[in-house]
Amino acid sequence: MKQTLYPQFQLLLVDDEPSFLRSMSLTLERYGLNNLITCADPRQVQNIMAEETIGLVLLDLTMPVLSGQELLTWLNEEYPDVCVIIFSGINQVDAAVDCVKRGAFDYIVKTTDQEQILEAIKRAIHTQELSLENQALRAQLLSQDLDQADCFTDFITADPKMMSTFRYLESISSSNQPVLITGESGVGKELIAGAIHELSGRNGPLVTVNVAGLDDNIFSDTLFGHAKGAFTGADKVRSGLVESAAGGTLFLDEIGDLSPTSQIKLLRLLQEGEYYPIGSDRPKRIQARVIVATHQDLVAQQQEGNFRKDLYYRLRTHMVRIPPLRERLNDLPLLIDHFVRSASEELQRPPVSVPAMLITQLQGYEFPGNVRELRALIFDAVSQSDEEELSLKPFQSLIGPPKAELTKQKLSFPADEPLPTLTQLNKLLVEEAMGRANHNQSLAARMLGISQPALSKRIKNMKEESE
Numbered sequence: 001m002k003q004t005l006y007p008q009f010q011l012l013l014v015d016d017e018p019s020f021l022r023s024m025s026l027t028l029e030r031y032g033l034n035n036l037i038t039c040a041d042p043r044q045v046q047n048i049m050a051e052e053t054i055g056l057v058l059l060d061l062t063m064p065v066l067s068g069q070e071l072l073t074w075l076n077e078e079y080p081d082v083c084v085i086i087f088s089g090i091n092q093v094d095a096a097v098d099c100v101k102r103g104a105f106d107y108i109v110k111t112t113d114q115e116q117i118l119e120a121i122k123r124a125i126h127t128q129e130l131s132l133e134n135q136a137l138r139a140q141l142l143s144q145d146l147d148q149a150d151c152f153t154d155f156i157t158a159d160p161k162m163m164s165t166f167r168y169l170e171s172i173s174s175s176n177q178p179v180l181i182t183g184e185s186g187v188g189k190e191l192i193a194g195a196i197h198e199l200s201g202r203n204g205p206l207v208t209v210n211v212a213g214l215d216d217n218i219f220s221d222t223l224f225g226h227a228k229g230a231f232t233g234a235d236k237v238r239s240g241l242v243e244s245a246a247g248g249t250l251f252l253d254e255i256g257d258l259s260p261t262s263q264i265k266l267l268r269l270l271q272e273g274e275y276y277p278i279g280s281d282r283p284k285r286i287q288a289r290v291i292v293a294t295h296q297d298l299v300a301q302q303q304e305g306n307f308r309k310d311l312y313y314r315l316r317t318h319m320v321r322i323p324p325l326r327e328r329l330n331d332l333p334l335l336i337d338h339f340v341r342s343a344s345e346e347l348q349r350p351p352v353s354v355p356a357m358l359i360t361q362l363q364g365y366e367f368p369g370n371v372r373e374l375r376a377l378i379f380d381a382v383s384q385s386d387e388e389e390l391s392l393k394p395f396q397s398l399i400g401p402p403k404a405e406l407t408k409q410k411l412s413f414p415a416d417e418p419l420p421t422l423t424q425l426n427k428l429l430v431e432e433a434m435g436r437a438n439h440n441q442s443l444a445a446r447m448l449g450i451s452q453p454a455l456s457k458r459i460k461n462m463k464e465e466s467e
C-alpha cells in the first residue's frame with residue numbers, strides 16, 4: 001500500500017552529523033512527519049532545493065565548508081517563501097537574534113526537549129500550510145478568467161466582486177477614455193490605478209497628483225506648466241505633469257475636491273485633448289490616459305452643486321467602485337496573512353501565527369479606514385508581538401477584551417424546569433446584546449461575535465417569526 005506523506009511539502013533536514021540526522025528523522029517519523037529528506041553535506045542543499053518541493057528546512061548552524069548562517073542567508077534570498085528552523089548546539093542569544101534577523105522562523109537548541117522541538121516544527125508547518133493554501137486560492141482565483149493576472153498581484157483579494165472588476169478593467173485596458181475609481185478612503189484605489197496603468201501596456205510613466213486642496217493657480221501650474229514670464233517668479237519655462245505623463249497615465253486623486261474653476265479646465269482637457277500652459281497661447285495636446293479617483297459621492301456632490309454634471313458624465317465613461325472592506329470580509333484572512341508577512345519582513349522578525357479568533361472577531365468591526373487601517377493595525381500588532389503569536393493589544397479597543405469564559409455556573413438552569421429551546425436562547429441573547437448596545441447593531445454584533453449583516457438577518461427572522 002502506498003504510504004501517505006505528511007506534510008504535503010517536504011522537510012529538508014541538514015546536518016553534518018549522521019547520528020543526529022538519523023535520530024531526528026526517527027523522532028519526526030514517529031510523530032507522523034514522514035515527508036522528509038536528509039542531507040549531511042550542506043553543499044548539496046542548492047541542488048536539493050532546485051529539484052524537490054521543500055517547504056521547511058531544518059538547518060544545523062555549525063557545519064564545515066558551508067555554515068548554517070551562509071545557507072540561511074542564501075535560502076532567504078532565493079526561497080523567501082520557505083521556512084527555515086535553525087538547530088544549534090550553542091545556546092546563545094546573540095546567535096539566535098542573528099539567525100532571526102537573517103530570516104529564520106525559529107532557533108532551537110539541540111539539547112532542548114523533543115516536545116519543544118516538535119512544537120516549533122509543527123508551528124512552522126502550520127504557518128507554511130496556511131500560506132500555501134492562500135497562495136493556491138489566489139492563484140486559482142486570479143488565473144481562472146484573467147488574461148493579465150500579473151497586473152493585479154499587489155491587490156490582495158479573493159472577492160468575486162473584485163474579480164469581476166478586474167475582468168472589466170482588462171476589457172477596457174486599451175481604451176484611451178478616462179477611468180473613474182470610487183470607494184471609501186483606504187480601499188485601495190491607488191493600487192487599482194497602478195493596475196490599470198500596467199494593464200494598458202503604455203511605456204510612459206504613471207504620474208500621480210493629489211488635487212485636494214490645490215487652488216486653481218497651483219492646479220494649472222502643476223498640471224499644465226507655464227511659459228517664461230507668465231507670472232512674477234516664472235523665470236523659466238516649466239512643463240507640467242500632463243507632459244511628464246506623456247505616453248503613460250495621469251492619475252488625479254481626490255477629484256471630488258477639485259475647485260469649480262479647475263473642474264472647467266479638466267473638462268476642457270478631456271473634451272478637447274488640449275491645454276494651455278499658463279501664459280502661453282499655444283495649445284499642447286495631452287498624450288496620457290487620465291484616471292481619476294475619489295472617496296466622495298460624486299452624484300451627491302453634483303446635486304449639491306459642488307461638482308459639474310458635464311464633467312461627471314465625461315469621467316464616468318469607465319467607472320469602477322471598490323467596495324469597502326466590511327463588504328468583502330472574506331478577504332480578511334488573506335489580507336492579514338499578507339500584512340503579517342510584509343510587517344515581519346520589514347521589521348526583520350520571524351512570522352508570527354495569527355489567532356483564529358481574531359478573524360472572527362474582526363468580522364464584526366466596521367473598518368472605517370478600510371485596508372489602510374487593517375494594515376496599520378497589523379504592523380502595530382507585529383511590532384508588539386512576542387515570538388510566536390500576533391499580539392491582540394492593538395485590536396482590543398475594537399473587538400473588546402477577551403470574552404469571559406462561559407461556565408455552567410454562569411448559566412443557571414433550574415433542574416426542575418424545562419430547558420429553553422435554542423431559538424429562545426438565541427432571541428434572549430440578541431435582545432440582551434441590543435439592549436446593552438443601545439440598539440446599535442454593529443456594537444451588538446461585536447458582543448455576540450457575529451457580523452452586523454448576520455445579526456440584522458437574525459433580527460429580521462425573529463420579527464417575521466413573531467408576526
Ligand SMILES: Nc1ncnc2c1ncn2[C@@H]1O[C@H](COP(=O)(O)OP(=O)(O)OP(=O)(O)O)[C@@H](O)[C@H]1O
Pocket residue numbers: 154155156157183184185186187188189190191192253294295371372375
Ligand atoms: N487589496 C489590497 N491588498 C494589499 N494592500 C492593500 C489593498 N488595498 C489597500 N491596500 C493598502 O492599503 C493602503 C491604502 O491603499 P490606497 O492608498 O490604494 O487606498 P485609497 O483608496 O487610494 O485611499 P485614499 O482614498 O485615502 O487615497 C496602501 O498601503 C495599500 O497598499
